[in-house]
Amino acid sequence: MISLTIYGEPVGQGRPRFNRNGHAYDPKKSRDYKEFVAYTAAGQYHGKLLSEKPIEVYLAIYRSNQKSTSKIERDRRASGVSVPLVKPDVDNYAKGILDALTGVIWEDDNIIVHLEVRKFYSDLPRVEVIVSDYTPPESMQKENKV
Numbered sequence: 649m650i651s652l653t654i655y656g657e658p659v660g661q662g663r664p665r666f667n668r669n670g671h672a673y674d675p676k677k678s679r680d681y682k683e684f685v686a687y688t689a690a691g692q693y694h695g696k697l698l699s700e701k702p703i704e705v706y707l708a709i710y711r712s713n714q715k716s717t718s719k720i721e722r723d724r725r726a727s728g729v730s731v732p733l734v735k736p737d738v739d740n741y742a743k744g745i746l747d748a749l750t751g752v753i754w755e756d757d758n759i760i761v762h763l764e765v766r767k768f769y770s771d772l773p774r775v776e777v778i779v780s781d782y783t784p785p786e787s788m789q790k791e792n793k794v
Contacts, residue, residue, distance in 0.1 A: 650695070650753060650779040654688045654745075657773045658709045660736025661744035678744055685748035685775070699755040702782035704762035709741045710770035725769035738765040745775060753779060 659681035664672040674682070711732050713722055724730035742765045746757045754760075761782050 650693060650777075652689050652692050652753075652777040652779075654685050654775045654777070655772070656684065657712055658741055658775050659744065660740035661747070662740075682744055682748040685745055686752050689749055689752045689777075693753055697751070697755045698753060698779070699759060701759065702761040703754065703759055703779055704782045705746070705760050705764070706776075706778040707738075707742055707745060707763070707765045708776040709738065709765065709767040710772065710774045710776070711767060712773040713769050713771055726771075728768060730769065732767045732769060738767055741765065741767065741775075745777070749777070 659677055662675035662678040665675055666672055673679075713725060717725070721730060742763065746760065746763075750757050
């Protein structure tokens with residue numbers, strides 16, 4: 649199992665931009681965040697690049713609390729009762745982070761067969777990443793033994 653923590657305000661993957669020739673490129677904010685995630689992850693993980701084995705990834709996205717949040721709402725957020733229902737969407741966070749970890753943790757993100765992403769509020773914004781070998785659910789194992 650690989651466990652990483654990337655401190656700082658999470659950034660969702662932005663929509664691609666196009667130059668005059670029609671070539672797509674990442675918006676600067678997304679590109680900078682991917683570089684930051686890759687750099688931070690490379691400092692925490694020194695193992696061999698994962699490949700050829702299915703893996704599962706869990707991402708916990710912790711967004712910062714707004715300064716205008718009341719004490720009652722801050723407590724609800726701290727306990728996980730109140731969660732972010734605002735943009736960016738979890739899939740936009742995941743896309744940027746998984747792209748950034750390609751070449752750092754795994755050779756290609758096509759080996760990810762199970763992904764779980766959740767977003768929360770926190771006074772300490774960060775992304776927690778857990779990577780582990782894939783284990784099919786028991787119901788799937790029984791179904792495939794026919």
